[in-house]
Amino acid sequence: MADSQTGTKSAGDSRPMDIPEPKFNWMNQSRQWGTRVTPDKKGLTLDKTNVGIYGEVPQRWGDQGRNPRGAIPVKGALPIGYSVTQKTELWADCAAELYEEAIQRRWAPATDVPWSSIQPLPNDVEVAICQVCTEILQYANIDIEVLTNWQHRMSYGYHEVKQFLATASLDAARRYEAFRKRALINGGGLGLEPTGQANRFLLESRGGWTETVAGLALIRTLFVATVCEYLYKHSYNDAERVVYSFVIQDLARLLTYGVEHLKFSLAHDDERRGSVITMIAIGLGMFARDLRDPVLREALAIVFGGGISGARNEGMSIYYDLIEDFRERHLAMRRWLDLPADAATMPRAFRPRDQN
């Protein structure tokens, strides 16, 4: 029996329910029907869906709603207030490719790292590794916050970038996880929180995403990638080697997005050049202040030198090799972007050793 008050129907009741007659008038409404995207030997990748109107990436996305590119928007929806609405403010041609790459080249710290390969290490080395892990996982935390803080301000018209940045957030979360696990697996623990001037600089960057990318990619990401390359070379077991090598690849994608976005933005927006140069100068200044704190420098020197005794000369020398590699890579990227690239203008911490 149907309940006359609630409109529900009991089992065995054959009377029709009092439901509205469907009109189906939402059907046959599409901005472009008949689309057929085709997979190739790489599968059906995101960039392959960019056909017809679905592949039209506008210079400006005026829709202030969450309308997916190519769909018919809701009429009368309240504006959400996206602030990154110009293609020059976030675009990189490689974003869809990097998204696919991040998905397909994924790894899981829980099961893909041979954690059992880690054996007890001398106390000074273990303390130093744990301190380095603490610093890197803190950086990863900041990366997550910076990326997600900007993602929700970006228009839906540029979904390739939003999706790639979602993977970059996951990469950062995985980086946090992997370094935390390394710090806690061998009788050690987390060390001191880093001083974090550069962290504040990245977190409080409000001027624009492009400017934030300049600091995030050309300074923070490049530095952590360089550190990981040196850690890889001076790793103590297979678990560390796997973590460092996989993290280097993850960071390379964010770095690639950053450089390619800056290239695109600088090529299409003359106004950006000055603010990007300023942002890099401020960022390097903040980062140089962080490097004055001896904790990371000494911890890395101990890792590279195989202990405190080796840290004094060999380890510290390798640390300065790392800083020089960072500087040269940073300057090479600035040259590629046609930005001023004179080492003499960098803070003292990054200048060649004989100029300090």
Added chain:
Amino acid sequence: MASEFTFPSLDWLQAVREVFNTTDMYRGAGSGRCDCVVGLKIEGAVFIVEFEGFGCTGVRQANEAELENVDFYLDMPYELWKSMLENISANNHAIGEFTLNTLDLGMEQGIAHSKHEDQYRQDLFVRYNQTMQFFFDASHRISTTFEEIVAS
């Protein structure tokens, strides 16, 4: 390991390619989709190795001029190539100073180069580093003999 393959040679690269393309672990964690064209410069010899999707789609002999067109090329002294492959053969994969990553750091100008000055293409070496490593690690499954080359 029925046959022996001489390094460097096209036959050797084809044998490595076969192992790489048919071994599941080389498509596992840290690897995956890889799209790039890589040059190998081994003393006087030049080879091109192409990766697309999840596999190595081709290897061929080339000449120096063709290095202009690759995304990046690996160049190191013959003795270092030999030591790297011997290390891989002894351990089933590269360890210590003989991984591509560490070899790259250890040389003044690195081992990955390009002639086009395109940062994006050059950086593919880092983005696909583990795939490159897996490719050379696959050589442990073939029997390698080394051509006697006197370093120039």
